[in-house]
Amino acid sequence: MFKKLMSTQLRPGTVNFGLLFLRVTIGGMMLTHGYGKFLRLLDGNFKFGDPLGIGSELSFVLVVLAEFFAAIGLIFGFWTRINAFLLSFTMFVAAFISHGDDPFSKQEKPLMFLAVFLVLMFVGGGKHSVDDKIN
Numbered sequence: 001m002f003k004k005l006m007s008t009q010l011r012p013g014t015v016n017f018g019l020l021f022l023r024v025t026i027g028g029m030m031l032t033h034g035y036g037k038f039l040r041l042l043d044g045n046f047k048f049g050d051p052l053g054i055g056s057e058l059s060f061v062l063v064v065l066a067e068f069f070a071a072i073g074l075i076f077g078f079w080t081r082i083n084a085f086l087l088s089f090t091m092f093v094a095a096f097i098s099h100g101d102d103p104f105s106k107q108e109k110p111l112m113f114l115a116v117f118l119v120l121m122f123v124g125g126g127k128h129s130v131d132d133k134i135n
Contacts, residue, residue, distance in 0.1 A: 012127070015126065016126040016127040016128055017128070018126075019120075019123065019124075019125060019126030019127075019128070019129075020077075020126060020128040020129070022116065022119075022120065023074055023075060023077055023080070023120065023125060023126075023129070024075050026074070026113070026116045026117070026120075027071045027072070027074035027075035028071075028075060029113075030067055030071040030074070030087060030113065031067075031068065031071040031072065031075070033067050034063075034064060034066070034067030034068030034069075034071050035068060037060070037063060037064045037067060037068065038064050038068040040060075041060065041061065041064050046060050046061075047060075048060035048063070049098060051093050051097040051098045052093065052097070062090075063090060065086070066086045066087050066089070066090040067087070067090060070082075070083035070086045070087050071083075071087065074087065074120065076129070076130050077125030077126065077128065077129020077130050077131050077132070078125075078129070078130040078131065079131065080120060080121075080124050080125030080129055080131050081120075081121050081124055081125075084117045084118070084120040084121035085117075085121050087113070087117040088114055088117040088118050088121055091110040091111070091113045091114035091117060092110075092114055094110035095107045095110035095111045095114060
């Protein structure tokens, strides 16, 4: 039993379930950040930073697209790698530009999100995803 538990062999069933679990949990967590921003967007409140120098309104719309819509796509495994890339870019900007001068405690959360989104970008959504069903 212990030997099986400590095995380094990848089993397709457990890997695919792990990817499903990872997508749903991390996508749901990101969705909680994006939902509030999405509601602000609907209210016309575009007040936001301008970390890339493209304008605060455009920055805000892009963040909403990533943190709300890309997170939903990630949960379902729809365009997983593209959505994971968009979310990775957003978290990179959050960690290194928006919070670049802040202590590590402020950078930690976006860095953790970034790490998970990069894994999903490289690995994909797995068997239990919309991507798998349409390919």
